Amino acid sequence: MTTNTPINRATDSPTGPARRTVLGLGAATAGWFLVPTPALAAPSTGTPPHALSSNGGGREVPHWYDANRVQGHTRLMIDRYHDTPQFSDAAERFQQLGAGAFTRHAKFGDEQPWWPTALPLGPDGNPLSDHDRIIRGVEVEAGRNIPQEYIDYAHSLGMRVIAYYWHMSEAWYRDNEPSYICRTPDGDPIEHGRGTHLDITGPYGDVVVTRLRELAAMGVDGFFFDENHLPPSGSWGSALEEAWEAETGTAAPVPAGASGALPTWPPATWNDASYLAYLDFRARRIEDTFQSWMDDVKADYPEVVFIISTTEIAGMTRRGMTTRLARIADSAKNEFDTSWKHNYSYRVFLDYPDLLQPANHVRQALSFSLMRDSSDGRPPLIWVTGLPNADHAEGFASSVLTFGGVASMDTDEGTTLVGQDPPPWPDGLKTPIAGLEAAFELGNAVSPRLAGTRPVRWAAVHYSERIRNAREGDFRAAWEEVIWPTIGVYQTVTEDGLPIGIVNDHQLAENELDGYQVLILPNPTELTGAEQAAVDDFTAGGGAVIAMDPSWEWSTEAGNPLAAASLRSALAPHTSSATVQVVGGPAGRYGIAYQRQGHTYTVAITNDFSWVQDSAYAKRWEGEINPAAPPAEGVSVHLRDMPNVNALVATDAVSGEDLDVVATADGVRVDVPAFDRMACIVVSCGNTNQPS
Secondary structure, eight states: OOOOSOOOOGGGSTTOSOOOOEEEOOSSSSOEEOOOOOOOOOOOSSOOOSOOOOTTTTOOOOHHHHTOOEEEEEOOOHHHHTTSHHHHHHHHHHHHHTOSEEEEEEEOSSSOOSSOOSOSBOTTSSBGGGSOEEETTEEEOTTOOHHHHHHHHHHHTTOEEEEEEOOSOOHHHHHHOGGGBOBOTTSOBOEETTEEOBOTTSHHHHHHHHHHHHHHHHTOOEEEEOTTSSOTTOOBSSHHHHHHHHHHSSOOOOOTTOTTSOOOSSOSOOOOHHHHHHHHHHHHHHHHHHHHHHHHHHTTOTTOEEEEEOGGGTTSOOOSSOHHHHHHSSEEEEETTGGGOGGGGTTHHHHOTTSOOOOHHHHHHHHHHHHHHHTTTOOOEEEESOOSSHHHHHHHHHHHHHTTOEEEEEOOTTTGGGTOOOOOTTTOOSOOHHHHHHHHHHHHHHHHHHTTOEEOOSEEEEOOHHHHHTTTTOHHHHIIIIIHHHHHHHHHHHHTTOOEEEEOHHHHHTTOOTTOSEEEESSGGGOOHHHHHHHHHHHHTTOEEEEOOTTOOTTSTTHHHHHHHHHHHHHGGGGGGOSEEEEOOOTTOEEEEEESSTTOEEEEEEOOOTTOOOGGGHHHHTTOOOOOOOOBOSEEEEEESOSSGGGEEEEETTTOOEEOOEEETTEEEEEEOOBSSEEEEEEEESOOSSOO
């Protein structure tokens, strides 16, 4: 939510306020600053400890992040915009649009950072940034600190700013530290569109953490890490392979048929247990690295937010990232449509057209919930390229907000940030000004009601990456036996408006089931000993366990409705124990209940959002813009076992309308007036006009 109160982060730093030397005048800031780099520990030559991935439980994000659930995003590349007004005053423009926080690039690709940095060192033993530099074709004078300029300006307006930092490539280290380069099995560098891949799990990771500490000392509010972190196929001849050899005593495996070249993706031969183990090791090393960076930076800057890409998790099929990474992140980043892209499910539905494909909106809803629940309820950040109009922008924001996330609205730097609309579809791919304003307005209304809440727990479904991975390259079997049953449970329970959470392998093994009353096991015979012990403990404590019958054919058109009916029959004896239920409305309606404390509930309800189009697929839509779904009607929220029924009040945070609370035989009911995109029903004792 927007605020005009200036933010002073300098006094929060353990090093005290930054000293500044004015070198020249900037357009909308106090000028170019030489900010002394705080004393940094010497980079270690060791590697982060083996993956623990266990400190996510109970951790909170800072209130400012929790209370800014619709945020802006911009690149403002130095080579394209360094001499434009928006390069200096982007924060003001975002504030005018209604945002309270935004992400902006501090390093786009393999260039050096846009500030005076301690590393790398030149031949004279001093930082290269002590001299004038050419960054992406632009001459940057020695001492100029571009992130400091935009951080200070944003904070002077009461805005929060997150630095997008490209951590996977840097040309100087490619040219001067060949051991940092990720290589194919035959030694060729692995290239990316933004430069040569460098291995973040080794000494280059120490360079990155040095940069993060510098940005944190400037007062940046968060970091945004994008994409896959390491090449999806693996890396040879770098720190990743060295760590594998140290742990296993063997060379890093290469999948059969790949010879010395980079393995195809996905590999043509998947049933190679040693190579699959190497991919799992890669995932753990990524987790180790981010955990190490966070521990280092947060020791001195505990409020800085780490937003970490979890790209592969959304599709539920690829094993290159795990839900452990979402647990480590303060906020797990993903994109609106990633969950249903064919490459994130290894094209299984193209290879097996008879395999029933879940509706896109179901896969999106589950992916948002999976990232949220794997993060112990912390909000994931969901980015979108652009949306064609205000209806679609509101539809996108409504869906992400409902599932407890942060909607990240990308903007067109050349038009929107100077007060002009971008070209319309299909010529332009960015959200028009009216759409951004509508999304930020919705976020400002709903964010205070979601901040500080956690999803209400009732039923949980176990989603097992370990059991999925046991199917190795048989992706059809993985979908039929593991993924589709998880999706089927989620879809059925959400259609019935009941609370449903996702429990991953770690959470089940650690018995992190507090608050759940029903546990649904898609693969009950494949649990580990620790997982079975947790299930036994859950049962002994009065919890109900539903072991799925393998005859339930979720993945066929004929079997899917029968499986859903069987699940509903198994759940029927327990539904009266659910404290919240959303009833009625159109197909594709989702209602997610959150609780802050006691009996204060926030129930976020999104209308059908299956029509919302991400402009990344404008060519696929052939310029046709979907009409918005009709208003959702006939929705009601039912709350059971509520004390002080006569003292309860309800309001819709979106419309601002006070609503009647009707007593029922087992609690209360709130009838929700028809709404276009979203309703956010707050029920509590006392005045709901203020955040509870």
